[in-house]
Amino acid sequence: MIKIQNVHKIFYQGEKKISALQDINLNISQGCIYGVIGASGAGKSTLIRCVNLLERPTIGSVIVDGVDLTALSAHKLTLARRKIGMIFQHFNLLSSRNVFYNIALPLELAGTDKETIHIKVNALLKLVGLMDKKTTYPANLSGGQKQRVAIARALASDPKVLLCDEATSALDPASTLSILNLLRKINKTLNITILLITHEMAVVKGICHEVAIIGDGKLVEHGKVGDIFAHPKTTLARDFIRSTLNLTIPEDYQVRLHATHIPNSYPLLRLEFTGKSVDVPIISQIARKFNIDINILSSNMDYVGGLKFGLMLAEILGEPEAAIEAIAFLKENKIEVEVLGYVV
């Protein structure tokens, strides 16, 4: 449905040349929810804006529903954009129009008659659950409600594609969840292809079927969400997954941490479970097998696409030899172990 081919984007800041996107290739199939994730400044916003040509790629072509947008005239592009809905981080609703007329705007632009507009907008209001807010102005809506209006507006012209530019980044966790549920519902019931960009791994995990990771203007990895989470090939992908798990050593442990083994100290481990790890109750197994105690400090395990992955911080209490054997056993089961130090 969306094909991004060999897209480069170069910005000029005075004399300075900034390469925002380099050789991006993406192929998003019909009905898919595709996530692009990247840190701030990685170029993901530029990428999504290239899809409807709010930003024109310096090189390369963007093909949506079989039409090469980069080859269209200004007028044809305007018409083509009516089949591509877009929602934004800051909603971009017109403050001068109430909810009804905000949603009606794309229909007005297309010259739809009043009666059809009435029927359509009411149906959309029902879909996003804002029937009672019809005559409210955006200033009196919450962030989540504003994004619902924006979604309804984006759907008004029956688009085949919905672009979401950090659509949940300005929302609280509860609103984020409800917006994601709404997007999933739209994807299922209307069979709309959704491309969303975000810096939140939770969003990707929550609704995306496929994901691409972008860093420094380059697409570093893409594939099914489960695969990427379970078998990240690049360090960038791995860092991203780790960043969502976000395990830091507690401060009082850091004070007591020594780089080398000294008498009466215990190893502090970071265990990383990936898709390759053998799925067994490993913690209780090593405790029994090597007669050690395991103190889990923090742990963040997740289950995506049928695979378990996550990080764990734990200290192994027991004989030093037993600890070494336990670590070797963990490694045998394809769990990545890093000895962070020794705690006194």
Added chain:
Amino acid sequence: MSFNFILQWWESNAPMIQLLIDALGQTLNMVFASGLIGFALGIPLGVLLHVSKKKGLLENHILNKVLGIIVNIGRSIPFIILLVAIIPFTRFLVGSSIGTAAAIVPLTIGAIPFIARLVEGALLEVPSGLVEAAQAMGATPLQIICKVLLPEALPGIINGIIITLVTLVGYSAMAGTVGGGGLGDVGIRYGYQRFDAGVMLITVIMLVILVQIIQSLGDHLVKRFDHR
């Protein structure tokens, strides 16, 4: 000068009353006629200034520069000089260089660049994200101007209209120079030149009331249209 003084003056100067009423009519005529034509030309000019800007909707560097210079020239000529400087043009347009109609021409010419800059400023306040959203929806530039930029900037534009009307009330006082009449003219000729403090005071009070009415009407409209 108490209220009684004015009452006394009013009773003993019945013919003056008709004069003041006529003068008020002339002032209103000048202010609203020049205002109306000024908005009709100044608002599109302000829109052009805004959309032709760098990174604007219809970026056109040369047009923007030329319009900018013209507007700046218009804004920098003192009104009293403009009034006499364009007499040939005024005569060409209304057939005479004196009278109320003749005063409307320089008032309008003075108002257009003033309005244009105020409208430009009001449009600048519209968040660029809204324009972008409209573009993403497939709006043509004209649709963006009519359905997004102008409605979103409406409170600011109404504010600009009010400022312009009040300024025009002030400018219209100078219209006496070309025989345009109006309250300011009465104040100068009867109040100042004939040492009639009563007339002077009454014209000033009438002008104050006029400005108050325009301002509160405007404030009310801004409140009604401002949903931000």
